[in-house]
Amino acid sequence: MTHVMSWDEWTACDAVGMSELLKKGEVLPAELAAQAAEATARVNPQISAVVELFDDAIREPSTDGTNMAGPFGGVPFLVKDLGPGVKGRLQEQGSKFLQGNRPGEDSFLTQQFRKAGLNIIGRSATPEFGVCSSAENPEVYITRNPWNTAYTPFGSSAGASASVAAGILPLAHATDGGGSIRIPAGANGLIGLKSSRGVFSIAPALSDITGYVSTQGCVSRTVRDTAFFVDCCRGAAPGEFMPYWNSDEPYAELIKRDPAPLRIALSHQWGPYQSDSHFVSELERTGRLLEELGHQVEWVTPDIDFEAAFAAQTACYISNFAQFIARLLEKKGLTRPPPEWVEPINIKIWQKGIDMSYSERWKMQEVFNTTSRRLGNFYQQWDLILTPTFSRPTPLIGETRYLTLSDNPDVLSWFYQLWDIFSYTPLASLTGTPGISIPLATQQSGLPLGMHLQTRQANDGLLLQVAAQLERAFGGSFYKNTRPSVHVTR
Template sequence: MIGKTEYREHDALGLSALIRDGQVEAGEVLETAIACAESADPAVHALSQKLYDHGREALRVGTGEGPFAGVPFLLKDIGATLRGTVTTNGSCFYADQPPAQADSTLTARYKQAGLVIFGKTTTPEMALAASTEGSFTGTTRNPWALDRTSGGSSGGAAAAVASGIVPAAHASDGGGSIRIPASCCGLFGLKPTRARTPAGPYAGEGWGSLSVNHVLTRSVRDSAALLDATQGYAPGDPYCAPAVERPFLSEVGQPPGRLRIGLQRHPISGVPVDPECARAAEKAAHLLATLGHDVEDAQPPGDWEELGSALWALVASNVSVTLKKRAAQLGRPLSENDVDPVTWNAVAHAATLDADAYPAAISVIHMQGRRMAEFHETYDVILSPTLAKPPVPLGPQRTDNPDLEAYGRALAEFSPFTQLFNMTGQPSMSVPLHWSPDNLPIGVMFSARFGEEALLIRLASQLEQAKPWFDKIAIMNR
């Protein structure tokens, strides 16, 4: 039997190698993962659904010989369906809907890779917050400091990985929801290029192209290999990301070359940056210079009033349509009592928009993509803090917070950097390079040209070698 300590010493590819070489049985690994979940989850509340028997049945049937054969894995409770289970979207409004009749394309690819799904992770209602808290979700806590947020909306996934339940977990990012939790929990989080991974077959895109699926991991190579396993066109996709020249895993360990890197010190919105977050970016810039890269201050273009308005129009409209579709299934109108106040605020905002608002918002984000493409004629990579604050105390960003002004202010002051790259569709990653004096993780964000995940993976691998983070263990695991 593989023990908890040994289990946590390996990333997903490492566990797969142990299983493949016959050093451990896949069933033993799953039972250890379940034991880790039962030990950690009462403290962090990372799991929305425990599907232990589903995982055991998957092993009984057989996982095939994929690169992650037998490795335990968790799905976020939004953005991917698992046959025979309910996707709650973090909302009581979906809790009693019929179980999914089929896997989503992404889930099918996870299974083809050999991953063993044995649970789902928490998300704020409709993925609308940068902290994973709400009336249905409950409160997901940061393994590094239980009174702090694990981030959102993939906060459950981050808490599960950081607390040692799994080495990697599904996540999605429509405004920062991979990178925010990665920063909060000391993990590696890559948001791929728009449409790099499939959204189908039940959707063509997420949030008007803002959202994309991937994972949260402890190692760069796991993220790269999981992107290999899931990326690419699926029949019926309305569009897809540019084709890749070679597997992403092959980029790990390869030199990125001498890069021109722009250091963005301030978000486009102009909100202040905590000195510790600024220090994280500055230290990263110094490290990059010692690695031979050219780093200079640079501010990306953009009018936040225009961009923020477009972003909110796209998010609110998509959330409203999704909720009203569920209401139609129930044969009644959507009401304020069906959802949390933050979610209802999105529905109410969507109702104020006219028919021109949606295509106008799409036009705004497309134009910003062109501005950024021009900006990247000078810079290969943009470096910035991932967040404007270290992991914040729980409470203000709950989706059931009736004080919408306080909620909006808390969100704007916490995460002003990440959304830009959802609007442009560029790949962007949070790398765990800094810890505060009180031992809170603080990520640093790197963003590249559209379609250039390979460059980010090479750079991340270089940083991982120069300043390793894998053996940093969350407080609760010590």
């Protein structure tokens, strides 16, 4: 097949670069879509990142009203197989229980994608309902890390991260309810921004504030792609129950300037959890780099009751997910999840949460409030918090203790095993504040290790500014001379 670009050119070109080529008429949207499809064919058998390609959108990128005159103007794009619905397309959420499910309408965010000119050419892999840390059910698919296929890419945005890292395309949709953008970005060498609550709409889904622990976003290889994505796709749908943040300046312009010197708190001991010693060394090295760039860096931990926060976050997930399963059961005329269709831990979550009382929910929301207030006070003194993106080495494929296939009889014990490895990302989800994983370090296994910056509400632009400053310090690319073992160029 004749490519519109060589594979080296393909992977050197980010989504903004593709949009510029499209605007100049040097390439056509269908040519980019066809090459993304061929890239999928080259690497997907080894990593199982892409669940399905949409042949009609590949042949004709304006399918379903995608705006070829939009800012991205035909750049190929994958949507995670949960989150915003795509009209008439399968959305099975990594589950046998939802096989054959097709949303009847585009969600508001899907409409934003289309207005921006992102050509939705397929859907990417996710664990069942996005609950656990790895898309790893042999009866559905096993998504692998392209840097080393013996390891998980993490999740729940597993397919999105693996596909971008392997060079299938430069940008993919992702979601984050406790780290599901940032954690797989961190293990795959990508930029992963979890935006503030009030940036991306989840309409027409429920607007209960505890539902807003989960936010929408993307994973990318360049800071400017993520910045441009936020600029193009943010915004409120009609009927939102809270104000939506605006930016005085497009992030794509803001990131061209370095931030003023910042006060950055370095931290890794969060309640009962702390980092692997190698991760601490990499954290210290990153702190020194930030000092070289003119920032003040000190070891400081927020004055937060972390154990109460983790307990409240756990209660939120259990109660929300139990009601989600209850609605699915009602639609199918069932009274309980069939074990042949739903993974064991997800059944246990439903059992644990289905009868949660209003009093329990009230106590949970009270901790959400007190934790958010304390963190807000912390940000009166400190601009950013820096931690590793996760606290333990990336597991090998088949470590079932982190999966919803686990045989752990105690669902709370299962959740607390997750917090032991994913110690730092849930706080931003609970408080609605932004966090970003930046590919600044390496694990002893050779896999990438993200470093995680957090800041106050609506300050997403500052995170992108610092990420862009670091990207420039790395010569314009975080991984200029290294590539995953599974990659379209190999």
